[in-house]
Amino acid sequence: MGQEGESDNISEILYDKKYTCPVCQKKFTSKKPRHSKLRLKEEHGDFFKEYEQLNPSYYMVNVCYHCGYAYTDQFSSPKPAQIKEIKEQVSENWVPRDYGSIRDFQMAVESLKLGILCGQLKGEKYNILATLLLHTAWIHREAQDYNNEKRFLNLAREYFLKVYQEDTSGQVDLPKLLFLLGELSRRLDKRDEALSWFSKLVSDKGIKDEKMINRAREQWMLIKKEKERQSGEG
Template identity: 40%
Template sequence: MAQQLEPHYDKKYKCLMCSHSFTSKKIRSRFVKVVDYDSDFRPIYSTEEINPIFYYVKVCPQCGFSFSDDFQPYFPPNAKEIITEKVCDQWVPHEFGDIRDSRMALQTLKLGAYCGTLKKEKHISMAGIYMRLAWLYRSISNEEQEQRFMKLALKEYTESYMTDDFRGTQVTELRILYLIGELSRRTNQIQQAIKYFSKVIERQNTSTEPKTVEMARERWYEIREKQKETI
């Protein structure tokens, strides 16, 4: 009798910090069903248990260093010493390699954010972690924490755009401009939102991402309509 395929499987990882080999769960892509997207690209899954965001950060069970696939293997000078002192020396061995719920996912994402900050990871990588924290808090209707992490993501996306550190990643310049606009809108920084949505719309003739341009135009009109109502 053929064995039934499970949604989760173990993937081997090597800790960027201490080189310890360990396994952490991932979800097979065939089980991931996206039913919709929010206007900031948050995927809405058909079932909350089958949520790849839960497994975005890997936590080394030996030293506690936590990282995503987007982290660079390079450590700046003194970063390893700082991480050893602030993370590894404080680490109480803990196993995050099994199936996670939203509470564990939030814990691992925060560990990843802390390690990434100490490592001085690229702005684009940090933005990805903060964005996922905001999405998870939205899914459990914690608006205060959602706002907090959207603002942190916005700061990192803006820094990434200014320093060009998104080059060579899957995130395009147009998508960053749109996300800066959308996160500005969601955190009530309306003038900044208009400015960045306009930057996206200005590129409509040269863009290969018509959907992103269309989304920017929709958000821009929404803001304008809202402003008319308040006059």
């Protein structure tokens, strides 16, 4: 998807959203997509929605022009000690760069990596960090950079595993989390782990999400068939 080559069309889909940076308190703008104007092309097994015109992941992270603080709309407000840490680790080395324009692939990667760094520095929730890592994998998949896609899929899987093991907030979508752990494991060729996660989802009597259960059954069968085919070839 050559996003920068379709700027006329993209400019109609994007709008400017105004922000006040929670670290330096200065104002900046960040472009956001109008989802109602996007046409879905394909949805991948790990929930990556591929659209015809642009990838919304390019605009997921807001980057302050003035101090370099990068965050999504889901980040919590940084506390004074976290602001101090971000200023020391990010702002002191920051050369002002404008991420408020139409982003190309490199700008999207930089913004996501900055968001991950700032999220880690402020101790953001594992679920938010995992989601950022997953979106970073998706834009590399779209660019056909499969080595970096797998690298970020693996990192996302590690953080989603932390969510499963440690999140006690009660706000986690457990069926989707179990499915994602299975699907990411499958894509990383960890088939036995994938089967285990899909089985957990299907066999948990407390889970009533039929859509996720059916998707898990389909992926479970797919892996079984792949393993049978490989054993037959061996």
